[in-house]
Amino acid sequence: MESALAEVLAATGGTLDALYNNGAIALPGALEDLPTEALREVFETNLFGWHELTRRVIPVMRAQGHGRIVNCSSVLGLVGVRWRGAYVATKFALEGLTEVLRIEMASANVQVSLIEPGPVASRLRQNAIPLFERWIDWKASPRAAEYQTVLHRLYGPARSDRFELPPQAVTEQLIHALESPRPRPRYYVTTPTHVAGALRRVLPHRAASWFLGRV
Numbered sequence: 001m002e003s004a005l006a007e008v009l010a011a012t013g014g015t016l017d018a019l020y021n022n023g024a025i026a027l028p029g030a031l032e033d034l035p036t037e038a039l040r041e042v043f044e045t046n047l048f049g050w051h052e053l054t055r056r057v058i059p060v061m062r063a064q065g066h067g068r069i070v071n072c073s074s075v076l077g078l079v080g081v082r083w084r085g086a087y088v089a090t091k092f093a094l095e096g097l098t099e100v101l102r103i104e105m106a107s108a109n110v111q112v113s114l115i116e117p118g119p120v121a122s123r124l125r126q127n128a129i130p131l132f133e134r135w136i137d138w139k140a141s142p143r144a145a146e147y148q149t150v151l152h153r154l155y156g157p158a159r160s161d162r163f164e165l166p167p168q169a170v171t172e173q174l175i176h177a178l179e180s181p182r183p184r185p186r187y188y189v190t191t192p193t194h195v196a197g198a199l200r201r202v203l204p205h206r207a208a209s210w211f212l213g214r215v
Contacts, residue, residue, distance in 0.1 A: 001053050009060065018068040018178050019057045021050040024090070026128040028150050029136040030143050031085040038135035039086050046090035051097065058110065067110040070177045071098045072170070075118040075193040078200060083150055102185060113177040117170050118190030119161035129154055163191045 008016065024046040027038060054069060061067025076084055077091030095114065102112035132154060138147040173187040188194050 001049075001056060005053075005056055014060070015064055016057060016060045016067065018070065019054060020070045020072070020174060020178075021054065022072040024072075024087070024124070025131060026084065026124050027086045027131045027135060028083050028128055028154065029086070029132065029138065030083065030141065030146075033136055033138065033141045033143070034086055035135055038131070039089070041131075041135075042086045043090055043093070046087070047093050047097070050094070054101070058105070058108075061110045062108050065109055067108075068178050068183065069101065069105070069110060069112045070174060071112070071114055073098070073114050073116045075116060075190070075196045077114075077116060078193065078196040111183050113183050113185060113187065115170060115173050115177065115187045115189060116193050117165075118192035118196075119164040120170055120190065121160070121164055121166050125154065165190050 005016075025042055027034070027042050050071065057067070057069070061069075071094055073094050074087070074091045076088045077095045080088045080092075098112060098114050105112055132150075138144060138150070141147065169189050173189055177183045177187060188197060
């Protein structure tokens with residue numbers, strides 16, 4: 001991070017208008033089968049690394065008097081879904097961290113936004129396979145029979161999720177967050193994110209949990 005930031009600042013004459021934190025890993029599996037060390041690894045990639053880079057960038061933005069920080073969260077930063085507990089935990093944490101950062105950086109004229117995609121085409125699923133094989137002993141799990149759903153999703157034929165959009169859908173929102181005079185605090189991408197946001201606002205918690213438990 002130190003060398004990358006130094007290279008960027010050398011190329012720009014010491015300025016940096018924006019930071020976009022993206023890139024994450026997923027480790028599917030039931031939480032009761034998830035070793036704590038595995039959870040730490042996911043947090044290192046999905047949250048702690050982002051926080052460290054952000055802290056390195058903030059002094060540059062403070063010195064120049066402006067900046068934009070955009071964090072890529074997920075629909076799973078709004079609601080929890082079975083088998084995705086590790087990823088959900090990091091995105092919920094990111095949501096809270098970003099909310100506080102937005103409040104704290106306002107006085108420095110550094111504007112902070114969240115992008116919350118639903119299913120977007122990427123290699124997240126394929127990249128999860130080595131982590132799953134390393135950390136999840138599904139055959140020894142009391143949920144072994146239930147893991148067939150996870151195995152089919154990981155190893156089955158590649159297919160697009162319903163409502164999946166290409167990466168350009170995120171790019172369009174990112175451009176607005178970086179260039180608009182009044183960037184939004186949150187940018188929903190894909191239908192599932194809009195639905196999840198509505199569920200949180202409208203349904204009682206018990207009803208929302210029942211609905212999500214059937215997803």
